[in-house]
Amino acid sequence: MVPTKEQLSKYAHLTIKMGVNVQKGQALLINAPIEARQFVHHLVEEAYEAGSEDVQVNWIDEVLTKKRYDHEPLSVLEHVPNWVVERQMTHAKNGGAVLNIHAPNPDLLEDVDAERVAKASKARSEALKDFKKYIINDKIQWSIVSVPTEAWAKKIFDTDDADKAVEDLWKRIFQIIRVDQDDPIQAWKDHNETLFHIRDYLNDKQYDALEYSSEYVDLTVKLPENHVWAGGGAVAETGASFNPNMPTEEVFTAPDFRGVNGTVQNTKPLNYNGNLIDDFKLTFKDGEVVEFEAGKGEETLKHLLDSDEGSKYLGEIALVPHSSPISQSELVFFNTLYDENASCHLALGSAYPTNVEGGEKLEDEELKEKGINTSLIHEDFMVGSADLNVYGVTKDGDQEPIIKDGEWAIKGA
Template identity: 50%
Template sequence: MENLEKTLDGYAKLCVEVGINLQKGQPLVINSPIEGLEFVRLVAKHAYALGAKQVHVNWNDEALTKMKYENAPMEVFENFPKWYADGLEEFAEDGAGFLSIYSEDPELLKEIDPKKIAAHNKSSSMTLKEFRKYTMNDINAWCVVSIPTKGWAKRVFSHVSEDEAMKKLWEAIFKATRMDLENPVKSWEDHLKNLEEKVKFLNEKRFKKLYYRSSNGTDLEVELPEGHIWAGGGGKNSKGVYFVANMPTEEVFTMPLKTGVNGVVYSTKPLNYGGNLIDNFKLTFKNGKVVDFEAEQGYEVLKDLLALDEGAKHLGEVALVPYDSPISQSNIIFLNTLFDENASCHFALGKAYPTNIEGGEKMTDEELEKAGVNDSLTHVDFMVGSKDLSIIGKTKGGEKVQIFENGNWDLLGILIYQILTLI
């Protein structure tokens, strides 16, 4: 690929300077597949150039992961190592930034006993619960990015050679992260400002309920809690440093009231969950809880996900993404949540971000529960956006506003509102 080396170096720099926004003296922890060796070295180079205290890398290898699932006994998956969680907590307490490179083969564990996968997901979530408070509460800067791996690339571009698939996926990632533009950093600054305008509009309206309708059968009412906060683009960590948690990102998001979701919602893209695909599924909610579900593919995996704990049956995130977002316009199904969620409106089953409610990052678990904030060991995004999705917001005073029409922001309506607020 022409200029790959130069663009890759720029991408690594973007991850450190814009994603994590690494500060002098700050440690950086990277989670990466072994196929990302050269990229990680570039990230480390830029991190040290900014004055990083140290760069620590946790490597993973899909071949070894699959081998483990095929051969290790169940007790291995039921007992996640505490020393690993302790190490992450130690880095978090030292103010580290956390960069995760998410590039797994979406069907790596397709033939594996789903009970082993469910056991691992539960034990890892329980053991890492304390560490995840540092990221879920934005105490530490964190960022999720992707690079192509052979397994993932061939799943996305199965009709071409492995080399061609890698090339195509690199091109798609660079386009989605604005690395194909002349000045990626400036482009990101403009993009983040655009998202902030949407966030401001939603936070000023203080919608009480959102109504989702689509011709695929989606008919859902989502109540939002008192004091909910919309966010999008980036945020600030506990030291006031601005960072961007997802690259790419096209969403603005908040939390639903734990008990305030009613109706039916249909998925519109496959969900890659723990090396397995869940596709064409339907969830039925009553008083916030999933009371029925169907899935054409991955039914048992979805069943185990919902059974992880009580919170996994409730929603923790409501996210708005236009149907004509750049990632959606690529017409690529990435089979990777980082990308697919930024091509589609989505929800998340499981834990809500405490930062999505006023004072939430300082609340106790009991206070969050009382405020209607969902808690869980998991947080799994799934896509529901479609080209004819309609979303209507209703304020506490009964005013109804068309937020999304035909899958996209009703920009005219938002513009009129903004003009009226200036008069």
């Protein structure tokens, strides 16, 4: 199936109205691969119809990205021009919204020296750290969606038939993102209400810790005082609601980064900067990764963990039922936006300051005092499975089920 204009328009309408929710007179920056050209045309039209002004598109060409890594000296890869930073910062300071079309080729940089990729990525993260604060603190609306590209679709379905793979991936995306329903916007409102119910339940409980157990996980995670669970839609500083991730099936919070102990093994591959990391195991002691190993991408994992002081600690814990629509597809998407919503997951690196009461007003050192991790990176990896149990530990030491055999144990979830 090649998506019709009506289907693309319907997806674009959902993205603009429920995803980034651009407001009248608000600027919009769209970051997109060149293969998403048709979809972006619909997005821009929808943005203008919503009253947006100053709609800009930043095109990404993975072929040129690969050539850059192959040929540029490291000194150039590590240099982020001032105009790149200024463009992002000016847009954010003026209250502009940001929409990312995320559809990476999982194998794009597999034959590039992992150190070159790591150093270039770190340089960009350092240069844009102030811009990142606008995102992680929900100062502006932002959202991420995906569309099929040939390389990505062929990887998912393990085929050389690009046309069939892209057709199949469009079908999957329209189902998962609820575009195939009569009223996708109402379907998303209903879905958000379910996530809000779980979020509110966990916020009322204020558990002292979580206990994870399965074939892959044996982990205790301390929770900070006054932690805040989030999930579904969010609200920007302006009061505008938005959905940061489409799809989303998670509720999440920040751990006390100093209080994580035990071992975890991944249950889905991690696509990190165009390289796959798989069959890996992490051992935590007092929050820090003290041992690691990987069957694939171990050197890339090492560079990830060495990114900065906070990259060996957790910044997010997220709960997702094993029966989520993404999980039911029985596909590995090699795309964190999708795979993280098929599985309970953890994130190495920075926490969202909004996951602790008043955190959006705190500086990094103040956040760390409360147990909220700070880092240049934020990388989700999947640990969920059909046999996963997650218990909330009360301040009195009692255990209460939250996830039982991979599914919600919360009434009404």
